[in-house]
Amino acid sequence: MLTAPAHMPDLPMWAAIAVTALCIFGALLALVGSIGLKTLKTMYERLHAPTMASTLAMATIVAAMIIYFSFAEGRLTLKPLLIAIFLTVTTPVTMTLLARASIYRDRVEGREGVPKDDM
Amino acid sequence: MTPAAIVYWGTGFAQVVLALSMLVSAWRILIGPRAQDRVLGLDTLYLNAMLLILVHCIRMSLTAYFEAALILAIIGFTSTVALAKFLMRGEVIE
Amino acid sequence: MIARISQRVFQQILPHPILSVALFMVWMLMSSPAGTGHATIALIVALLVPQVMRALEPDRVRVRSPLAIIRLLWRLFLDVLASNWNTARIVLGYRKRTRKAGFVNIQLECSNRYALACLAIIVTSTPGTTWVQYDRYSRVLLLHVLDLRDEDDWKAILHDRYESLLMEIFP
Numbered sequence: 001m002l003t004a005p006a007h008m009p010d011l012p013m014w015a016a017i018a019v020t021a022l023c024i025f026g027a028l029l030a031l032v033g034s035i036g037l038k039t040l041k042t043m044y045e046r047l048h049a050p051t052m053a054s055t056l057a058m059a060t061i062v063a064a065m066i067i068y069f070s071f072a073e074g075r076l077t078l079k080p081l082l083i084a085i086f087l088t089v090t091t092p093v094t095m096t097l098l099a100r101a102s103i104y105r106d107r108v109e110g111r112e113g114v115p116k117d118d119m
Numbered sequence: 120m121t122p123a124a125i126v127y128w129g130t131g132f133a134q135v136v137l138a139l140s141m142l143v144s145a146w147r148i149l150i151g152p153r154a155q156d157r158v159l160g161l162d163t164l165y166l167n168a169m170l171l172i173l174v175h176c177i178r179m180s181l182t183a184y185f186e187a188a189l190i191l192a193i194i195g196f197t198s199t200v201a202l203a204k205f206l207m208r209g210e211v212i213e
Numbered sequence: 214m215i216a217r218i219s220q221r222v223f224q225q226i227l228p229h230p231i232l233s234v235a236l237f238m239v240w241m242l243m244s245s246p247a248g249t250g251h252a253t254i255a256l257i258v259a260l261l262v263p264q265v266m267r268a269l270e271p272d273r274v275r276v277r278s279p280l281a282i283i284r285l286l287w288r289l290f291l292d293v294l295a296s297n298w299n300t301a302r303i304v305l306g307y308r309k310r311t312r313k314a315g316f317v318n319i320q321l322e323c324s325n326r327y328a329l330a331c332l333a334i335i336v337t338s339t340p341g342t343t344w345v346q347y348d349r350y351s352r353v354l355l356l357h358v359l360d361l362r363d364e365d366d367w368k369a370i371l372h373d374r375y376e377s378l379l380m381e382i383f384p
Contacts, residue, residue, distance in 0.1 A: 016122030020129030036304035
């Protein structure tokens with residue numbers, strides 16, 4: 001029989017199941033993203049994989065935190081939304097910069113399969 | 120099983136999955152093949168570590184870890200931007 | 214006359230009202246559970262930081278039609294779910310033979326920089342499309358698409374789904 005340590009607060013059954021399901025779903029989605037980072041063939045295809053972790057996986061885990069701490073502290077806790085806002089704003093910056101860095105390097109080296117800089 | 124036990128062991132499983140995901144992205148940092156792949160792997164590693172800390176927050180039922188996750192997100196963003204900038208401006212060809 | 218003067222005073226105190234409101238909300242979230250003291254500091258920050266922004270002289274943000282914002286958010290929510298599902302299936306080996314990835318050039322119509330920033334967030338946060346490069350003079354956007362199908366017209370997709378709504382929001 002699995003038991004919980006004493007620091008865990010009491011919360012309703014549906015909330016416990018929702019928190020657990022959201023956490024596990026987010027973790028599995030992040031794992032799929034990392035597997036994509038491992039298995040996809042080119043650099044530009046690999047760029048798509050981690051965005052799964054930074055959008056839906058992050059959103060489900062943040063939702064789980066909001067549900068859990070709202071019950072644990074007995075009031076609506078929206079603090080985890082900060083992480084969601086921050087990641088939503090910063091992910092485009094990192095991804096675009098990485099894509100541009102790699103396309104720049106590919107162009108300088110004259111590799112195949114990269115569009116020319118004719119803009 | 121009590122609701123607290125479900126949350127405790129379920130988040131424990133999620134932590135194992137996230138640690139596995141960190142391992143896979145660390146593998147990408149190791150094998151490369153080029154510098155931008157390693158930077159992308161590092162970005163993913165930071166992201167997964169942040170998610171791991173968030174789940175740890177729930178498991179320990181402590182909001183104190185939340186700031187750690189926020190700082191990790193900020194450091195990950197800054198380091199990835201700096202490295203991408205370096206790839207564009209620093210040494211051009213390996 | 215009085216209306217114009219009061220408008221001037223309002224612009225002096227609150228040069229960027231949306232920024233002030235956003236700063237106040239984020240500060241309150243950051244320091245929750247927030248008491249009166251936190252609210253005071255949040256108010257000071259929300260009043261002072263936009264004055265600093267005045268030195269940078271960004272374009273004024275004008276937002277219209279809240280209905281369009283809600284429609285955009287709802288559509289984005291559905292698309293994030295759908296594209297995550299599609300990307301996860303591709304990663305796990307579905308249609309490995311026939312799928313091909315590639316670059317797409319798209320001629321955009323809107324030139325408002327806030328609309329473009331929102332479009333960049335939308336494009337990046339739906340896995341399967343990545344914003345690579347945008348040229349401000351020719352307004353050509355270079356996208357990388359993970360699952361490139363021949364029958365899809367990406368310009369029409371991007372325009373019908375998001376760009377028209379964004380042009381409604383940021384006139």
